[in-house]
Amino acid sequence: MTIYGIIEIGLFLGLITLLTKPVGVYLSKVYEGERTLLQPVLAPLERLFLRISSGGSAREMTWKEYGAAMLVFSLFSGLAVYFIQPLQFFLPANPQGLPAPSEHLAFNTAVSFMTNTNWQAYGGETTLSYFTQMAGLTVQNFASAAVGMGIAIVFIRAIARSATDQLGNFWTDLFRGTFYVLLPMSIVLAIALASQGVVQNFAPYTTVEVLDPAGGGSQTIAQGPAASQIAIKQLGTNGGGFFNVNSSHPLENPTPISNFLQLLAILLIPAGFTYTLGRMVRSQKHGWAVFGAMMVLLVAGVFSAIWAESRGNPLFPAAIDQTTVGGNYEGKEVRFGMATSVLWAASTTAASNGSVNSMHDSYTPLGGLVPLLNILLGEVIFGGVGAGMYGMLVMVILTIFIAGLMVGRTPEYLGKKINAYEIKMAMLYILVFPVCILGFTAISAVSEDFGITSLNNPGAHGLSEILYAFASGAGNNGSAFAGLNANTYWYNTTMGLSMLAGRFLMIIPVLAIAGSLARKTAVPPSLGTFPVDSYLFVILLIGVILIVGALTFFPVLSLGPILEHFQMMDGQSF
Numbered sequence: 398m399t400i401y402g403i404i405e406i407g408l409f410l411g412l413i414t415l416l417t418k419p420v421g422v423y424l425s426k427v428y429e430g431e432r433t434l435l436q437p438v439l440a441p442l443e444r445l446f447l448r449i450s451s452g453g454s455a456r457e458m459t460w461k462e463y464g465a466a467m468l469v470f471s472l473f474s475g476l477a478v479y480f481i482q483p484l485q486f487f488l489p490a491n492p493q494g495l496p497a498p499s500e501h502l503a504f505n506t507a508v509s510f511m512t513n514t515n516w517q518a519y520g521g522e523t524t525l526s527y528f529t530q531m532a533g534l535t536v537q538n539f540a541s542a543a544v545g546m547g548i549a550i551v552f553i554r555a556i557a558r559s560a561t562d563q564l565g566n567f568w569t570d571l572f573r574g575t576f577y578v579l580l581p582m583s584i585v586l587a588i589a590l591a592s593q594g595v596v597q598n599f600a601p602y603t604t605v606e607v608l609d610p611a612g613g614g615s616q617t618i619a620q621g622p623a624a625s626q627i628a629i630k631q632l633g634t635n636g637g638g639f640f641n642v643n644s645s646h647p648l649e650n651p652t653p654i655s656n657f658l659q660l661l662a663i664l665l666i667p668a669g670f671t672y673t674l675g676r677m678v679r680s681q682k683h684g685w686a687v688f689g690a691m692m693v694l695l696v697a698g699v700f701s702a703i704w705a706e707s708r709g710n711p712l713f714p715a716a717i718d719q720t721t722v723g724g725n726y727e728g729k730e731v732r733f734g735m736a737t738s739v740l741w742a743a744s745t746t747a748a749s750n751g752s753v754n755s756m757h758d759s760y761t762p763l764g765g766l767v768p769l770l771n772i773l774l775g776e777v778i779f780g781g782v783g784a785g786m787y788g789m790l791v792m793v794i795l796t797i798f799i800a801g802l803m804v805g806r807t808p809e810y811l812g813k814k815i816n817a818y819e820i821k822m823a824m825l826y827i828l829v830f831p832v833c834i835l836g837f838t839a840i841s842a843v844s845e846d847f848g849i850t851s852l853n854n855p856g857a858h859g860l861s862e863i864l865y866a867f868a869s870g871a872g873n874n875g876s877a878f879a880g881l882n883a884n885t886y887w888y889n890t891t892m893g894l895s896m897l898a899g900r901f902l903m904i905i906p907v908l909a910i911a912g913s914l915a916r917k918t919a920v921p922p923s924l925g926t927f928p929v930d931s932y933l934f935v936i937l938l939i940g941v942i943l944i945v946g947a948l949t950f951f952p953v954l955s956l957g958p959i960l961e962h963f964q965m966m967d968g969q970s971f
Contacts, residue, residue: 399723402736405657406699409740410692412661413668417688420665421672427577428550428570429677435577443572450568457563460912463551464905466567467544471511471901474540478533479507482525491526492601498524505889510534512900513541513781515630515637515751515875516892518884522619522640527599534637535626539583542633543574545783548904549670552787555911556811557678559919564911578666579633587628589658594651597624623649631662634781636751636875644741644754645730656733656754660741663750667779670786678811682930687789690938691747694778698767699743705764706739712970728759739764746771749781751875758862758879762962765878769865769958772872774946775830781873787907791823793929794910796941798823800927800934809926812919819913822906829902831949833871833895838864838953840891847887853880857961864957866892871899 426433447453458466481488482503486496498506502518506525509516510533521530547570554564591597603618623639627649630637640646650656668688675684709719710727719725722735729738738755745752746768757768771778777788798815801808808815841848841863852859858880865878870892877883883892928934947954 399734399736402703402734405736406740409657409660410696413664414688414692416661416665417668417672420669421674421676421684424546424578424666424669424673425676427573428565428673433577435581439576442576443569446572447568451566455566455569457565458567459562460551460555460564460908460915463564463567464908467548467904468901470540470567470571471544474537475507475511478510478537479503481529481533482506485526485529488526488528490528490531490599492599493526495524495526499889501886501889502884505893506534508893508896509875510537510635510637511541512873512896513545513633513635513749513784514870514873514896514900515635516870516877516883516896517637517875518889518892520641521638522602522621527621530626530639531622535629538626538629538633538635538637539575539579540571542579542629542635542782543571545781545787546574546578546666546670547571547783548907549783549786550673552790552907552911553674553677555913555915556790556813558915559812559917561915562912564915579629582632582662582665583625583628586632586658586662587624590627590655591624593655593658594648595624595627595655596620596648597622618648620648627659628662630752631659631750632666632782634663634667634748634750634784636745636749638752644752645756650754653733653737656737656741659752660737660744663744663748663752664779666782667748667785670783674786674790680811680930683811686930686935687793687938690935690942691777691779691785691789693935693939694774694942695743695747698747698771698778699740702739702743702760702764702767703736705761705767706735708761710761710965712965712968725759725761725764728756730754742768743771745876746874747776747778747780749776749784749872749874751869753876756879757865757876762858762861762958762965765861766954766958766962768876769861769868769878770947770950770954772865772868772874772876773834773950773954774942775827776872776874777942784873788826788903791826791907791910792942792945793938794819794823795827795945796934796938797927797929799941800937804925804927806925809920809922810914811929812922813914813917814920816913819910822910822913826903826906827945829898829906830871833898834864834867834950835953837867837891837895841867841887844887847885851882851885851888853882857957857964860953861957861961864953867895870895873899 483497505518551564598620600620604615606615626639640649644650671684671688675681707724710725741754757765775788779785780788797808797810798820862878862880866881869876
């Protein structure tokens with residue numbers, strides 16, 4: 398890795414750290430109803446929205462009422478995206494006359510964007526019209542992100558409040574997350590990206606003659622309203638690409654500045670939520686402790702992947718001097734360099750974003766293990782907007798429970814006793830994830846008729862491709878290892894089911910934990926209270942995350958990327 402790569406990584410991590418506090422303060426003010434610059438403008442619109450959605454009532458809800466409203470909204474959101482797709486040929490803003498996708502692909506796409514996954518089993522510029530991209534996908538980029546942010550805020554409120562079952566109003570949180578946070582940030586970012594050359598128009602695709610006189614022929618250049626969708630896909634940790642090659646496309650990510658801005662946007666809000674946590678529970682040191690655990694895991698992943706890729710691929714012919722270019726450049730974004738490509742891969746999988754600017758399938762086995770492991774850890778290394786925070790808080794509760802067992806005391810979290818009910822819900826949250834991933838992976842890996850036939854690679858690498866796909870779906874990440882034709886009836890259906898389970902079967906236990914914590918009365922700390930703002934807490938939290946995530950999936954990882962690494966070092970290819 399060059400000195401420029403080190404500087405870029407350091408600048409990125411430093412800016413994320415510096416921006417965590419102002420973003421976190423703003424988030425807490427928005428959700429607590431404190432005055433902000435946008436409030437005079439948006440308050441009348443918020444009242445109008447509440448009249449339409451809930452009859453004008455801003456009454457706070459129990460966790461069951463909040464969850465029911467969330468499920469109803471998500472259901473109608475998914476149905477809207479589903480029914481737009483079969484009709485896109487007849488709808489406006491379709492200059493290429495793109496036909497309707499298959500029913501199973503429409504189902505997969507609707508579920509994907511409803512659950513903030515943005516997994517794409519299709520090429521955007523060859524499958525979906527401008528109208529479908531805007532009215533269906535972009536709208537859901539806002540809505541699904543705002544839902545996740547609302548669930549995180551509910552969990553934080555439950556910790557901060559005592560002796561109550563009122564956890565906020567879903568429709569209020571949905572509006573504030575969308576209009577106070579995501580929309581203004583997206584407008585600013587979209588303008589910045591457009592200034593860098595990211596395309597934003599409604600023009601038909603352009604056919605041009607290629608410049609190579611030997612090759613001749615022509616090339617079709619896809620266009621469309623990309624900048625507006627890319628802004629929210631990054632800020633909302635959605636990640637779906639407007640174009641098929643995602644952030645490697647020169648019209649989606651044209652310059653080093655656009656690349657850096659998009660990369661920064663991926664972690665901006667998830668990092669800010671850690672400060673929001675500390676501010677709302679009145680323990681800022683605890684918020685920074687959670688931030689520290691996330692940052693340690695992110696940095697470890699980044700430099701592990703850089704180390705693996707910088708060593709190069711020993712299977713390349715000796716005539717290829719990999720040391721000159723800095724390692725294995727296969728599948729990397731040569732415009733931006735090795736460090737940027739690896740940093741993006743680690744960040745996008747740490748943040749449940751799913752956008753890519755390099756091909757993970759072309760990484761070395763250990764280099765590809767890092768983004769895969771980031772997902773398998775539960776998408777808690779910052780994670781998706783909101784989703785990463787409530788996932789990390791579940792891990793915090795488990796950590797405190799284990800610490801309580803060590804000292805023989807009833808565990809306490811910021812004055813709230815952690816009892817059997819919270820642990821049962823936490824374990825339910827944790828078990829949903831591996832059941833979906835390992836179950837569908839196992840069936841696909843032994844089914845020649847509908848599972849293996851979609852693979853481009855056999856052996857350990859092929860298993861990694863299947864594992865990554867279902868991990869990405871259940872983790873609501875959306876990035877693809879590639880090498881797998883997922884646009885089949887089997888994969889579209891099972892991936893859709895894994896995305897639904899990874900979203901809603903994990904949100905419900907989270908809300909149940911929140912409801913239980915909110916009803917508890919906080920007790921003052923004692924000598925036996927485990928401090929949640931210490932270095933020991935950070936170390937133990939990281940240990941629990943690694944044990945729950947890494948060890949759960951260690952057997953299948955041994956058969957996938959780890960086995961492939963030893964095969965590669967032994968001179969075997971696939």
